[in-house]
Amino acid sequence: MDISYLEAEILQRSERRIVSTAIDNLRYYNEKIYRYLKRADATQVLYIGIGHGHDALLALLDNRVEKIIGADPYISCDGNDEEDYGKLLGLVEHYSLENRLTLYKGTIEDFCASRSDLRFDAIFMLDVLHHIFITRSPITRSPLADLAVETFRMLRSISTDTTHLIVSEKTRRGLRPFLSRIGIRYSSADYSTKQQFTQWNRLARKGGWRLSHLHNYVPHSFRRFKFLENTPLGRLTLCDRYLAYYLPQASSP
Ligand SMILES: C[S@@+](CC[C@H](N)C(=O)[O-])C[C@H]1O[C@@H](n2cnc3c(N)ncnc32)[C@H](O)[C@@H]1O
Incomplete structure (x- = not known):
């Protein structure tokens, strides 16, 4: 091709x-x-x-x-x-x-x-959630929380019992957001509107999804440091993005 x-x-x-x-x-x-x-x-x-x-x-x-x-x-x-x-x-x-x-x-x-x-x-939401739900507060404490849960529920309505939901989002905290906040590193991302993983995760769970895997996204240019994918060190250093993989929660009997 x-x-x-x-x-x-x-x-x-x-x-x-x-x-x-x-x-x-x-x-x-x-x-x-x-x-x-x-x-x-x-x-x-x-x-x-x-x-x-x-x-x-x-x-x-x-x-x-x-x-x-x-x-x-x-x-x-x-x-x-x-x-x-x-x-x-x-x-x-x-x-x-x-x-x-x-x-x-x-x-x-x-x-x-x-x-x-x-x-x-499968349903992919890659760099989208923070565009639909824009807030500088932790989203679970904002008035948008219920709407976001509604969106996750809506996605369940177009899913089967085995549908994969993949969410890719940037973090709000960590080395890269910090360096960009203090002006040492240029980034086109506005980290202040991004959410930590635990924020989206809480809402996804309320919306009927369960987490199956979570990885830090090691940027392509640092791909030789693959081990950072699964350590908190990754989140705190080179990785400013996480990939969360969900499956539907079992429906109630
Ligand atoms: C940062 S871009 C991400 C594009 C692509 N997924 C990527 O990873 O490069 C965010 C996209 O979300 C779209 N968007 C914003 N609100 C949306 C909504 N309510 N439903 C679907 N898409 C939306 C925007 O138009 C924009 O194309």
């Missing part, structure tokens, strides 16, 4: 958005987020807030998954705009993936209301 067109699009977007990423980083990220999802089980997955969709598209090209539905209202200040939407449609056409990647232009709330008939093998 010739991925040069996707590579060119990634490069162009990196320049437009002043972010740096490359196909190797995306492939590494996909390896992590798909790590507990067997290919045989990945028939249909949902990307909430799919955005530029380069990671999703690469997952299809690498045959990690059969079909993807992406839901995103394309809110410009959240990092993806009309241009990203148009570019993703262009990529889908270029790679003739019309039967494997469907885009729904709207919020996850509207998607669930209009497509309650669908069920997914």
Whole structure:
């Protein structure tokens, strides 16, 4: 499969958005987020807030998954705009993936209301929760807590008993947020609106999900320090992102 067109699009977007990423980083990220999802089980997955969709598209090209539905209202200040939407449609056409990647232009709330008939093998929420629920307070103590629990419940309504829910979020505390707060390290992330893992976890549990695995995300450039994935040291040093893998709680008899 010739991925040069996707590579060119990634490069162009990196320049437009002043972010740096490359196909190797995306492939590494996909390896992590798909790590507990067997290919045989990945028939249909949902990307909430799919955005530029380069990671999703690469997952299809690498045959990690059969079909993807992406839901995103394309809110410009959240990092993806009309241009990203148009570019993703262009990529889908270029790679003739019309039967494997469907885009729904709207919020996850509207998607669930209009497509309650669908069920997914996996649901990805990658860098999205803190865009839907924006607060500088710990979210469990904010008025948004109940709404977030409602969203997790809503996701249960489009799940089976074996659906995987994968959440990727940045941390609020740790070395990297600290260095960026005191101005030593540049980061485009506003760490003050991010939540510690325990915050989202409490709400996900109330919404009907149970944690199966939790890992620090070791950035691609530090990938040789893989051991940091599973130690508090990772959270406190090089890793400012966590990946949380959920399964549905057993339904009551
Ligand atoms: C930071 S971007 C993440 C994009 C992509 N998932 C990634 O990891 O690069 C956050 C995305 O969430 C989307 N978003 C915001 N509110 C949403 C909602 N209520 N439902 C679905 N997506 C939403 C935004 O439009 C934006 O594309």
